[in-house]
Amino acid sequence: MSVLGQMRNFFALETLDTSIGPNTNPTKRQAIIKRASPHSRWSTLEFKIYMVIFAIVIPLMVKTTMDASNETNPNYPIFSRLLSQGWMLGRKVDNSDQQYRFFRNNFPLLCLLITAHVVMRRLTNLIVPKSSSKRSYFDFAFGIVFLIGAHGVNLLRILVHVSINYAIGKYVKDRRTVIGLTWIYGVSSLFVNHYVGQVPFGIGFLDHGFKGIIARWDVFYNLTLLRMISFNLDYIERTKAIQDSATEKETPEKQIQEPKLKDLDYRARLTAPLPISEYNVLNYIAYISYAPLFIAGPIITFNDYLYQSNYEQLESVKNYKRTFIYFLRFLFCMFVMEFLLHFTYVVAVSKTKAWEGDTPFQLSMLGFFNLIIIWLKLLIPWRLFRFWSLLDGIDPPENMIRCMANNYSALAFWRAWHRSYNKWVIRYIYIPMGGGGKYRIINSLLVFSFVAIWHDIELKLLMWGWLIVIFLMPEIIATLVFKRFSENWWFRYLCGVGAVINIWMMMIANLVGFCLGKDGTLKLLHDLFNTVEGFEFFVLSSIALFVGVQAMFEFREAEKRKGIDVRC
Structure with a gap:
């Protein structure tokens, strides 16, 4: 295989998650292949021009970001106090993001914990006969000890x-x-924790006792809440299935004794016919406290977790070569993050709002690379914890299957960003509310309102959630109106124009919510449309985005030619 072919395999979707490979149904796979363009466009004159533009624009983007955030920028004295001593080529490092700093500073400790957990699991499997013990028993015991170490008395x-x-x-x-009651209590508990989560117990030895390595237990409670809700709703769904079977003159006992619990794919595992006795407090605590996924996920449903724990280990976790390649992908992403933190200080700039005098190009690049760092700071912990889970024999969904910059559709973006959370939301909120029916917009408002509150109880995030829904509407309407022209030669270019508009709207929404805030985003918009330099940049950057979108289209066409369609 050529070097280029090896690189393509290394960065392929299937390398991240085997569940997103070619469709296993021959009929559906052929239908996907038939929808794709039959030939690659990379050798055409059009795409050769695009590649020249890429070769010019991408280095220019990096250089502009460095100019806006390095020692040569006049604003450097404002944000330099947030920089720390680095290790790469004598550079300082921007370790000012609190969330990633926690992960980065505790990375050696996490590696020790992962090693200890994997070794203990292997030893337990050797000592305790499989016939007399379930994997979830070990998870229960280890999880309790893990929670005490993590949160101390806050447990x-x-x-x-x-x-x-x-x-x-x-x-x-x-x-x-x-x-x-599950939903009312769940959402209410987020508000309770936000306002009184750190209120003292009022009992001396508890208030002054060991608070664990992670004193802010409430920060990680949000993920625990998703597991709590998953257990209740999976249990209710299972009891209803058994009751329905009973009404069809099939006894619950027969349903329990004869479940089909072999060779289930991801969708089937969500509703796996587990014996009702498995929905017990021991398995509940084992699931809630499952160490590899407790801190940050990815999120796995109760049914899926228990199926993989106690019934059938997936072939994907037995493929150690694939797990090793996944680990190499993790190391690659971590190195990219370290490079950005050492050579672009965009987080420190955004925290201090040190952008006075910057050009619209510089300001937009500060926002863009802030989004890249947000993507990486989430991706890296998620991949480390998923790697830990794969080593332990559990295969949860991959959270990030697209680069942040490889998105042009708002709908598709949310399918690929925090993918396991998206799957959770679809299963437990969107579909029960009616999905994409006539109340699609209302359902989306409710979904993104929950998403915003779940992330943090702040007005700006609620505004972000509503903006996302507003920005979804043009795409939904345009798709319905123009899809009948899909066979025309100009349709790809029309989609490219729509995608550029989509990208601008998505960037604005995320810049408000996560990067520049309201003030920085308003300044960017003012400079774009009230200055000649800003408008020139807006036009040129829109052309560059159009080129990027055409490349994104072609990446997805290549996937379809292999029978892969992940709808994002």
Whole structure:
């Protein structure tokens, strides 16, 4: 295989997650291939011109970002206090992002924890016969110890929430009441933790006791909440399935004794016919406290976790070569992050709003590379924890399957960004609310309102969630109006123009919510449309985005020619 072919395989979707390879259904796979353009466009004159533009624009983007955030910039004294001593070529490092700093500073400790957990699992498997013990028993024991080390006495606060949720799911009889109470308590607990999560117990030895390595337990509670809700709703769904079987003159006992629990794909595992006895407090705590995925995910449903733990280990986790390549992908991303933190100080600039006198090009690049760093600071922990989970024999969904800069559709963007969370939201909120039916916009507003509140209880994030829904509407309408022209030669170019508009709207929404804030974004918009230099940049950057979009289209066409369609 050529070097280029090896690189393509290294960065292929299938390398990240085997569940997104070519469609296993021959009929559907052929239908996907038929929808793709039959031949690659990379050798055409059009795409050769695009590649020349790429060769010019991408280095210029990096240089402009460095000019706006390095020692040569007049604003450097404003943000230099946030920089730390680095290790790369004598450069300082921008370690000012609190979330990533926590991960980066504790990376050696995490590596020790991963090693200890994997070794203990292997030893336990050797010592304890598989016939007399389930994997979830080990997860329960290790999880309790892990939570004590992570949160100390604050574990009591978590256990209160976990216990109340379990009681709602198991002891409230009416199905609709259980669903309602689960959601009401779940969302309410986010507000409770936000306002009183750090209020003292009022008991001396608890208030002054060991708070664990992660004293801010409430920051990680949000992921715990998703697992709590998953357990209750999976349990309710399973009891309803058994009741429906009983009404069809099939006894619950027969349904329990004869479940088909082999060779289930991802979708089937979500509704795996587990014995009802498996929905017990031990498996509940084992799932809630599963160490590899507890801190940051990816998110896996209760049914999927228990199926992989106690019934069938997937072939993907037995492929050690594939896991090793996944680890190399993780190291590559970590190196890219270190390079950016050492050579572009965009996080420090955004924190201090040190952009006075910057050109629209520089300001937009500060925002763009801030988004790249946000993408990486989430991707890197997620991939490390997923790698840990793969070593342990559990294969959760991959959270990031596209580069942040490889997106042109707002709808598709949310399918690829925090993908396991997106799947969770679709399963437990979007589809039960009616999905993409006649109330699609209302359902989307509710979904993104929950997403915003779940991330943090701040007005700017709620505004961000509503902006996303508003920005979805033109794409939805345009898709319905123009899809009948899909066979025309000009349709790809029309889609490219629409995609450029989409990218601008997505960038504005995310710059408000996560990077430049309202003030920085308003300054950027003012400079773009009220100065000659700004408008020139807007036009040229839109042309560059159009070129990038055409490349994105072609990447996806190449995937379709292999029978892969991930709809993002």
